[in-house]
Each structure stands twice: as C-alpha cells, then as structure tokens.
Amino acid sequence: MHVSYTYKAALMGQDTTVLVIMGSTRAGRVCPTIAEWVAQLGRERTGFRHEVIDLANWPLPTDDEAAIPATRRYAQDHTRAWSQKISGAAAVVFVTPQYNWGYPAVLKNAIDHLYHEWHNMPAVIVTYGGHGGTKCSAQLQQVAGAVKMRLAATAPALVLPEAVIREGATLDPNREFNQQVMLIQDAFGELADLMA
Ligand SMILES: Cc1cc2nc3c(=O)[nH]c(=O)nc-3n(C[C@H](O)[C@H](O)[C@H](O)COP(=O)(O)O)c2cc1C
Numbered sequence: 626m627h628v629s630y631t632y633k634a635a636l637m638g639q640d641t642t643v644l645v646i647m648g649s650t651r652a653g654r655v656c657p658t659i660a661e662w663v664a665q666l667g668r669e670r671t672g673f674r675h676e677v678i679d680l681a682n683w684p685l686p687t688d689d690e691a692a693i694p695a696t697r698r699y700a701q702d703h704t705r706a707w708s709q710k711i712s713g714a715a716a717v718v719f720v721t722p723q724y725n726w727g728y729p730a731v732l733k734n735a736i737d738h739l740y741h742e743w744h745n746m747p748a749v750i751v752t753y754g755g756h757g758g759t760k761c762s763a764q765l766q767q768v769a770g771a772v773k774m775r776l777a778a779t780a781p782a783l784v785l786p787e788a789v790i791r792e793g794a795t796l797d798p799n800r801e802f803n804q805q806v807m808l809i810q811d812a813f814g815e816l817a818d819l820m821a
Pocket residue numbers: 649650651653654655656657722723724725726727753754755756757758785789790
C-alpha cells in the first residue's frame with residue numbers, strides 16, 4: 626500500500642520529509658519515546674522519511690522579532706533557520722502532551738514564530754495524557770486552522786498509564802497504545818492523501 630504514496634510523490638518530484646514535532650521539552654519527558662514510536666508507524670504506513678524534531682534544539686526567544694511573522698521580515702538567524710526547516714517539510718505531525726488542558730507553551734511559540742510557512746501544510750495531531758489529551762488536541766486544531774494547515778480528520782489521543790504520569794514508570798508504547806495503532810495508521814493514510 627505505502628509504495629503507491631512514495632511512487633506518486635517521486636513522480637511529482639515532491640520533497641517527502643515529514644517532520645514529527647515534539648510538543649514537550651520538559652526534563653524527564655516521555656515525548657521522545659512516543660514521538661519515535663509514532664514516526665516509525667508513519668514510515669511503515671507511508672514509506673516517507675520521518676524526522677523527529679526536538680524543539681529543545683530550536684530555541685526561539687519570545688521577544689526578539691520586532692515584525693509580526695506574517696511580514697516574513699525575520700531579524701534573527703534562528704527564526705530564519707526555523708522558517709527554512711518548516712518550508713522544506715512536506716507535512717508535519719505534532720506529538721504533544723496535554724498541560725493543564727492546553728498544549729505546551731514551547732509548541733505554541735514554535736508555531737507563532739512563523740505564519741505563511743504553515744499554510745496548506747498537511748498535518749496530523751497526536752496527543753497524550755491521563756485522558757488522551759483531547760482538550761489540548763481541540764486547542765491545537767483551532768490554532769492549526771488559524772495558520773491554515775490542512776489537518777487529517779483523525780486525531781489520535783493516547784491514554785498514559787497513571788504509573789507513567791505519577792511515578793515516571795517506563796513507557797512501552799507497543800503495549801500501552803496497542804489499541805490505537807490502527808487509528809494512527811488511519812491518520813497517516815489521511816496525511817498521505819493530503820500530501821498527494
Ligand atoms: C505542567 C503539566 C500539566 C499537566 N496537565 C495535564 C492535563 O491537563 N491533563 C492530563 O491528562 N495530564 C496532564 N499532565 C500530565 C502529563 O500528561 C504527563 O506528565 C506527561 O508525561 C507529559 O508529557 P511529557 O512527559 O512528554 O512532558 C500534566 C503534566 C504537566 C507537567
């Protein structure tokens with residue numbers, strides 16, 4: 626199945642790198658484990674290259690750009706580099722925890738540093754939390770609409786075990802999220818259709 630996606634993309638000369646953007650930069654986070662697992666499902670489902678993006682490696686201060694992003698008059702090298710990174714992506718997948726019913730500030734900040742770069746970007750939102758992070762998913766869907774991304778209809782919400790949240794127990798996504806695998810595969814199928 627996935628061969629047809631890559632074949633079609635190759636025919637169209639598309640850059641098919643999917644960026645899997647992690648919403649958490651917190652010390653002791655589980656985000657890398659979940660993001661890598663989601664990225665692997667994406668590779669298997671679509672055949673496209675998936676690169677996990679750690680926002681900790683993309684420091685974007687909140688106060689050093691005088692012009693609003695919609696003008697694209699970026700003064701800082703780090704903003705220009707972030708702009709280039711997102712512009713080069715064929716699609717994005719957000720993998721983010723819910724914090725106090727919203728999504729982490731670092732992710733909002735990374736989105737808000739750009740504007741046109743997000744337009745028409747095919748995107749999937751994957752959330753996680755004690756109840757799956759559906760409230761932060763709704764918020765992120767709204768913001769994605771503001772910057773004119775094209776969202777997959779399926780937004781998987783992964784329920785974290787209490788022991789992972791409270792005691793820092795090791796997370797095994799294959800075991801804990803087994804029931805959600807098909808949903809995530811569906812989301813990647815929709816993403817590939819949006820990229821076609
Ligand atoms: C500041 C903060 C707020 C949180 N708020 C929520 C919440 O609203 N709903 C929820 O289900 N879990 C909440 N949690 C628990 C997180 O889902 C859990 O800690 C998860 O591991 C966070 O992802 P991360 O480890 O990748 O940062 C919160 C955690 C933090 C640190």
